[in-house]
Amino acid sequence: MDKADIAIIGTGPAGISAAITAAQRGKSVLLFGRAGLSQKITKAEKIRNYPGLPDISGADLAAALKRHLERMEISITEEKITAVYDMGKGFALQGSSSAMYSAAALIIAAGVVPSALYAGEKELLGTGVSYCATCDAPLHRDRPVAVIADSPEEEGEVKYLSQTAQTVHFFPLYKDKPDFGGNILVHDDIPKEIISPDISTRRLMTDKGSYDVSCVFILRRAIAADRLLPQLETKDGHIVADRLMRTNVGGCFACGDVTGRPYQYIKAAGEGNIAALSAVEYLSQKEE
Ligand SMILES: Cc1cc2nc3c(=O)[nH]c(=O)nc-3n(C[C@H](O)[C@H](O)[C@H](O)COP(=O)(O)OP(=O)(O)OC[C@H]3O[C@@H](n4cnc5c(N)ncnc54)[C@H](O)[C@@H]3O)c2cc1C
Numbered sequence: 001m002d003k004a005d006i007a008i009i010g011t012g013p014a015g016i017s018a019a020i021t022a023a024q025r026g027k028s029v030l031l032f033g034r035a036g037l038s039q040k041i042t043k044a045e046k047i048r049n050y051p052g053l054p055d056i057s058g059a060d061l062a063a064a065l066k067r068h069l070e071r072m073e074i075s076i077t078e079e080k081i082t083a084v085y086d087m088g089k090g091f092a093l094q095g096s097s098s099a100m101y102s103a104a105a106l107i108i109a110a111g112v113v114p115s116a117l118y119a120g121e122k123e124l125l126g127t128g129v130s131y132c133a134t135c136d137a138p139l140h141r142d143r144p145v146a147v148i149a150d151s152p153e154e155e156g157e158v159k160y161l162s163q164t165a166q167t168v169h170f171f172p173l174y175k176d177k178p179d180f181g182g183n184i185l186v187h188d189d190i191p192k193e194i195i196s197p198d199i200s201t202r203r204l205m206t207d208k209g210s211y212d213v214s215c216v217f218i219l220r221r222a223i224a225a226d227r228l229l230p231q232l233e234t235k236d237g238h239i240v241a242d243r244l245m246r247t248n249v250g251g252c253f254a255c256g257d258v259t260g261r262p263y264q265y266i267k268a269a270g271e272g273n274i275a276a277l278s279a280v281e282y283l284s285q286k287e288e
Pocket residue numbers: 009010011012013014015032033034037038039040041043044045046047048049079080081082109110111112221222223255256257258262263264265266268
């Protein structure tokens with residue numbers, strides 16, 4: 001199991017800033033996200049309010065942030081974290097590859113989740129609703145499953161599921177829907193609700209009909225913070241954090257869009273810096 005002093009979830013400006021400060025203060029870091037960084041950086045055409053970098057494009061800012069990480073010898077672990085467990089003396093994190101990681105402190109910099117939860121999703125999570133295809137595919141071998149995905153980045157998981165499931169009902173929520181063929185049936189319905197007609201069946205209700213499956217996999221680029229770590233206090237979809245970016249869970253800090261508006265790069269980067277300094281302080285108090 002990979003271990004670090006501080007685990008950081010998110011490769012946007014908040015997570016990157018937190019990683020840089022934590023490394024500068026001599027802490028080992030596990031930074032989870034994508035090598036391509038946050039799409040909210042790369043998709044920005046022109047950024048006009050980042051101090052010292054007038055009119056920089058999102059692509060150039062991303063390149064500069066990557067260079068900074070490389071210079072600090074911070075690598076990105078390309079994993080979507082699907083669950084976090086507070087172990088009392090630290091945190092265990094599960095990745096979408098089903099690998100486990102551990103850290104003494106945790107910084108959540110996962111941005112905001114763009115979509116609301118489906119009716120029934122929260123109640124059935126862990127029992128026929130899953131966020132991790134790699135972890136849970138074997139449990140639904142030779143049975144029909146449904147997959148809802150908000151980006152083409154998840155298509156690898158859909159193909160993986162098709163190797164074990166009887167049928168995959170796939171609901172891509174983006175333009176340019178793929179055509180896989182085989183046992184992957186691509187639908188253009190809009191998912192609405194998940195219900196449980198009996199103990200081993202989950203029924204996905206859409207705007208056009210319903211699909212009885214063994215499990216509904218919901219694959220989003222980001223997972224709501226209180227789904228990652230259910231003890232976290234949230235308000236209006238944001239993690240509640242104080243001025244030192246401390247959450248209600250000891251050793252867990254939050255920064256960036258995930259803590260609330262305004263949604264801005266410099267606010268995210270500033271909070272990332274504070275979260276890292278607070279995590280360093282927390283670790284030094286633990287050592288005393
Ligand atoms: C098109 C566009 C233009 C913008 N222009 C400006 C601007 O000009 N000026 C400005 O100040 N702001 C601008 N913003 C807002 C700015 O992008 C955000 O405020 C900022 O990116 C927030 O940074 P963050 O690090 O908190 O989150 P994000 O940038 O959203 O990064 C979060 C990262 O965490 C990753 N992640 C989430 N969950 C997990 C998980 N479970 N496991 C692993 N990784 C995970 C995500 O994939 C993402 O990469 C713009 C936004 C957009 C969309």
